[in-house]
Amino acid sequence: MRTITYRDAVREALREEMIRDPRVFLIGEEIGLYGGAYAVTRGMLDEFGPERIWDTPISEGAIAGAAAGAAVAGTRPVAEIMYMDFLTLCMDQLVNQAAKMRYMFGGHASVPMVVRTQGGGGKENAAQHSQSLEAWFVHVPGLRVVMPSTAYDAKGLLKSAIRSDDPVIFVEHKLLYNSKCEVPEEEYTIPLGKADVKRMGSDVTLVSYSRMTEFALSAAEKLSEEGIDVEVIDPRTLSPLDVPTMVESVRKTGRVVICHEACKAGGFGAEIATQIMENAFDYLDAPIVRIAAKDIPIPNVRVLEDMMIPQENDIAAGVRQCLSG
Amino acid sequence: MKNTEKIGLLRQMILMREFDERAGRWYAEERMAGSTHLYVGQEAVAAGVCAHLCRDDYITSTHRGHGHCIAKGGDLKPMVAELFGRSTGYCKGKGGSMHIADIRFGHLGANGIVGGGMTIATGAALASRVKNTNQVTVCFFGDGAVNLGPFHESLNMAGLWSLPVVYVCENNLYGMSTHHAKAASVKKIAHRAASYNMPGHTMNGMDVSAVYNVAGRAIRRARKGNGPSLLVMDTYRYYGHSRTDPCSYRTKEEVAEWKSRDPIQKFKAKLIADGLLDERTFGEMVAEANRQIDEAEDFAEKSPYPTREDLETDVYCDDLLEMQ
Numbered sequence: 024m025r026t027i028t029y030r031d032a033v034r035e036a037l038r039e040e041m042i043r044d045p046r047v048f049l050i051g052e053e054i055g056l057y058g059g060a061y062a063v064t065r066g067m068l069d070e071f072g073p074e075r076i077w078d079t080p081i082s083e084g085a086i087a088g089a090a091a092g093a094a095v096a097g098t099r100p101v102a103e104i105m106y107m108d109f110l111t112l113c114m115d116q117l118v119n120q121a122a123k124m125r126y127m128f129g130g131h132a133s134v135p136m137v138v139r140t141q142g143g144g145g146k147e148n149a150a151q152h153s154q155s156l157e158a159w160f161v162h163v164p165g166l167r168v169v170m171p172s173t174a175y176d177a178k179g180l181l182k183s184a185i186r187s188d189d190p191v192i193f194v195e196h197k198l199l200y201n202s203k204c205e206v207p208e209e210e211y212t213i214p215l216g217k218a219d220v221k222r223m224g225s226d227v228t229l230v231s232y233s234r235m236t237e238f239a240l241s242a243a244e245k246l247s248e249e250g251i252d253v254e255v256i257d258p259r260t261l262s263p264l265d266v267p268t269m270v271e272s273v274r275k276t277g278r279v280v281i282c283h284e285a286c287k288a289g290g291f292g293a294e295i296a297t298q299i300m301e302n303a304f305d306y307l308d309a310p311i312v313r314i315a316a317k318d319i320p321i322p323n324v325r326v327l328e329d330m331m332i333p334q335e336n337d338i339a340a341g342v343r344q345c346l347s348g
Numbered sequence: 349m350k351n352t353e354k355i356g357l358l359r360q361m362i363l364m365r366e367f368d369e370r371a372g373r374w375y376a377e378e379r380m381a382g383s384t385h386l387y388v389g390q391e392a393v394a395a396g397v398c399a400h401l402c403r404d405d406y407i408t409s410t411h412r413g414h415g416h417c418i419a420k421g422g423d424l425k426p427m428v429a430e431l432f433g434r435s436t437g438y439c440k441g442k443g444g445s446m447h448i449a450d451i452r453f454g455h456l457g458a459n460g461i462v463g464g465g466m467t468i469a470t471g472a473a474l475a476s477r478v479k480n481t482n483q484v485t486v487c488f489f490g491d492g493a494v495n496l497g498p499f500h501e502s503l504n505m506a507g508l509w510s511l512p513v514v515y516v517c518e519n520n521l522y523g524m525s526t527h528h529a530k531a532a533s534v535k536k537i538a539h540r541a542a543s544y545n546m547p548g549h550t551m552n553g554m555d556v557s558a559v560y561n562v563a564g565r566a567i568r569r570a571r572k573g574n575g576p577s578l579l580v581m582d583t584y585r586y587y588g589h590s591r592t593d594p595c596s597y598r599t600k601e602e603v604a605e606w607k608s609r610d611p612i613q614k615f616k617a618k619l620i621a622d623g624l625l626d627e628r629t630f631g632e633m634v635a636e637a638n639r640q641i642d643e644a645e646d647f648a649e650k651s652p653y654p655t656r657e658d659l660e661t662d663v664y665c666d667d668l669l670e671m672q
Contacts, residue, residue: 046478046479048478050474074477074478075478077474077509079505080501080504080505080508082501082504082505084467084497084498084501085467085470085498085501085502085504085505087467088466088467088468088470088471088498088501088502089467089468089470089471089474089505090471091467091468091471092408092456092467092468092469092470092471092472092473092474092475092485093471093472093474093475093478094471094475095451095456095468095471095472096406096456096471096472096475096476096483096485097475097479098475098478098479100471115461115464115498116467116468116498119460119461119464120459120461120464120467120468124449124457125662125663125664125665126442126662126663127439127442127443127447127449127457128438128439128442128443128447128449128450128451128457129437129438129439129440129441129442129443129662130440130661130662131438131439131449131450131451131452132449132451132456132457133665164663165663165664167664187665188665189664189665
């Protein structure tokens with residue numbers, strides 16, 4: 024099978040869905056002529072023209088709000104917000120408007136929109152271009168939150184997100200765009216709400232998503248040399264969250280480590296941990312361990328940034344701690 | 349304007365007036381669920397603007413939105429039922445006065461956030477471009493919204509892309525208690541239109557003929573693809589911001605002065621002077637409006653409240669089930 028990059032996988036999903044459905048259009052900063060700040064939409068303006076690829080002013084509130092308005096008015100916009108940090112500039116539009124229209128209006132309105140953005144650190148981009156703010160959006164009923172870790176998952180999940188009648192926050196990772204994996208040429212989709220067991224194991228369940236899944240898998244390989252057999256589960260979508268797949272794993276391993284790149288306090292790991300407590304407490308043989316970023320703004324210089332964001336060694340240490348508990 | 353249209357506008361304004369006078373009473377009698385913001389005094393704006401809209405044109409509305417809903421073609425029964433929190437309401441009791449909406453007649457929602465409808469209206473207009481239809485969107489908002497970021501972002505985007513949207517600012521002088529002069533850096537909101545490559549007009553929002561004429565031009569302009577407009581309607585709310593507002597920030601004289609320009613009384617007098625109306629017919633129109641409201645009230649009263657089964661529905665679509 025061919026291998027393609029995460030970037031190309033996202034672009035393929037966009038192209039295929041735009042060809043499939045004339046109601047799908049893209050709106051965002053620098054997505055046309057420039058081809059996207061991370062080159063995801065390169066070439067799409069030439070292919071689809073300016074009535075389907077809308078290059079906007081720097082105006083995140085209007086991008087998100089216009090996407091919500093266009094969605095409720097019968098189209099299927101895919102908005103790009105250049106950095107996840109910039110979602111702070113469209114919180115009313117996403118949280119008070121898009122997320123709530125279906126419910127507030129008694130089910131008569133659908134808001135089939137996707138907000139594509141990219142988050143995460145590791146590029147010395149400092150505190151306003153590196154955050155992982157997914158927990159905020161999981162906390163808003165009405166929104167879906169997707170955070171793929173591979174090219175294969177990104178393509179299949181983005182296609183489902185675009186076809187969904189709900190507003191979806193689709194979070195890519197800036198350091199995954201060049202990662203490659205096998206992606207079939209044939210059409211496929213991945214349903215929202217299905218976790219993926221990225222590595223089978225029997226000693227401990229390691230839950231991670233987005234770029235941390237790469238670290239989790241490499242940590243698992245290292246740990247296997249010590250005789251520790253790690254199962255790595257990537258929920259892929261945080262809302263809806265596939266709890267049964269995690270519970271099934273915990274029933275086998277009895278031990279859980281959760282890893283994410285977001286700050287620990289109020290982070291999504293707390294939700295995962297509590298779901299496991301509520302649904303699999305009797306199977307736990309040790310306290311759940313959380314590996315997360317430190318609760319500080321993200322520093323710029325790499326020597327500090329690497330201390331702030333979990334690394335492979337931190338994950339391995341967390342697994343050993345869990346096994347000694 | 350044809351004579352039948354004039355009578356139609358008067359009938360609409362009477363219905364809005366009688367509806368919100370009644371809503372005020374329902375609130376006082378604690379028969380309504382939640383808060384309410386009355387449109388009384390501002391009827392000429394919704395009537396004169398929406399007279400030019402087709403059923404599939406879009407509006408976004410505000411927290412003071414009952415008039416917009418009636419003018420856009422809303423049905424009184426689900427409106428009252430929504431105010432009463434019943435399952436037969438426009439939003440099944442989940443939205444209330446501040447969130448009445450029905451996409452089926454182009455109503456994209458009243459809104460609890462000041463300026464909340466601005467980017468949504470801009471997006472609905474963008475959708476008309478993407479779909480290649482000639483639908484127009486009208487965005488209603490108050491003077492309180494014009495100092496918010498979304499006002500700037502929306503008008504900039506619409507002006508830049510020449511979108512088919514008409515921004516209708518109902519300047520009723522107060523954002524809660526704060527006078528417009530203490531909130532905006534310009535005296536004339538319409539002057540801001542110059543920043544957005546669109547025409548701006550200020551008009552007497554108590555004069556339904558003036559509203560009808562100017563809004564008609566702006567809506568036709570948008571429909572032809574010639575771009576957006578900003579219309580500022582000078583108007584007044586006879587009651588306070590909400591039903592708990594003591595109105596200590598304005599004088600009785602000011603209220604009386606504005607009431608002397610009442611849109612319904614002025615238009616009624618004009619139609620009588622033109623020989624199109626007499627007192628008896630006017631009285632019948634008021635009675636007919638009240639009969640419709642009675643009927644809607646009765647419908648709402650007899651409707652059930654939503655139940656626990658309704659609580660967690662309508663949060664998400666059902667497509668996950670289909671996909672799985």
